[in-house]
Amino acid sequence: MRLRRSLHFVPGGNEKMLNKALGLPADSLILDLEDSVTPDRKINAREEVCEWLAQADFKQQEKLVRINPMDSQWGRDDLEAVLQHRPDGIVLPKVLDLKAVHAVDQLITNQEKLAGADYSDIKLVLIGTEMAAAVFNLQQMVNHERVSGVTWGAEDLSDSLGARAKRDENGNYLEVFNFVRSMCLLAAVAAKVQPIDAVYVDIKNTKGLRKECRAAADMGFTGKLSIHPDQIDIVNQAFTPSHAELEAALELVAAFEEHAARGEMAFKHQGEMVDMPHLKRAQYLLDMFGRNKAGEG
Numbered sequence: 001m002r003l004r005r006s007l008h009f010v011p012g013g014n015e016k017m018l019n020k021a022l023g024l025p026a027d028s029l030i031l032d033l034e035d036s037v038t039p040d041r042k043i044n045a046r047e048e049v050c051e052w053l054a055q056a057d058f059k060q061q062e063k064l065v066r067i068n069p070m071d072s073q074w075g076r077d078d079l080e081a082v083l084q085h086r087p088d089g090i091v092l093p094k095v096l097d098l099k100a101v102h103a104v105d106q107l108i109t110n111q112e113k114l115a116g117a118d119y120s121d122i123k124l125v126l127i128g129t130e131m132a133a134a135v136f137n138l139q140q141m142v143n144h145e146r147v148s149g150v151t152w153g154a155e156d157l158s159d160s161l162g163a164r165a166k167r168d169e170n171g172n173y174l175e176v177f178n179f180v181r182s183m184c185l186l187a188a189v190a191a192k193v194q195p196i197d198a199v200y201v202d203i204k205n206t207k208g209l210r211k212e213c214r215a216a217a218d219m220g221f222t223g224k225l226s227i228h229p230d231q232i233d234i235v236n237q238a239f240t241p242s243h244a245e246l247e248a249a250l251e252l253v254a255a256f257e258e259h260a261a262r263g264e265m266a267f268k269h270q271g272e273m274v275d276m277p278h279l280k281r282a283q284y285l286l287d288m289f290g291r292n293k294a295g296e297g
Helices: 015-021 039-055 075-083 098-115 154-161 175-191 206-219 229-238 243-260 276-289
Strands: 006-011 028-032 062-066 089-092 123-127 147-151 194-197 223-226 267-269 272-274
Touching (some): 006 062, 015 028, 194 206, 223 229
Parallel strands (some): 028 062, 123 147
Antiparallel strands (some): 267 272
């Protein structure tokens, strides 16, 4: 599973923002052809994003492209164009159900045959809650071998609901948005794909962002979308385990190995009863963030 703590949006066709983003610590860059591009700029932005994919040095950053919705006049052309330049993945907006995911997968397979190339490693990250009806289909739509992550969006969902607000006076999500956020997390974990938290649009409110990132990480989200460079370090910090957490994970794995030799998979460790879920969590941290880091001083 690829490390995706911060997934940062870069408006398609904005060369200045791309050049800045290439020097940022974001794990993934989402080259955006949808919301950040006006209708009269869609085709030009598509061409420029294709040039970026072909020529820019992304180093270790994951190259994702958010195309326009497949039922728009630009979606299919976006997909066919960017596939030729081998992004790491496609961010698919306005996904309604598994049928829509199958349709995109089939288009990718068709383009693969035409190009005589292997596109099996090009994954899909779904934005799976932008329409109210999609929420009820989350569990099904993420269960596809090409899907590697799913996120949710409060902004478009708000329009779909006709909601007058998304948060209360304390800055907390209203009940329906919390419900959808939880549904996204549960569906992702059940399908063994990455749950990615939504954008935080109040870009000047770093305190609020830290609080929201901390809550998301505590719940089990593995990363978060970002829309401003100043958000990335905060996001990365929240979704990166501390040195102490990695040391504890290493000690726990060692304890499991010791007890397993005696036929014990549930035992008392550091004053707490532990069993398989604790082991899986420890192994995940070490696999994602490196066993060697736990031993660094």
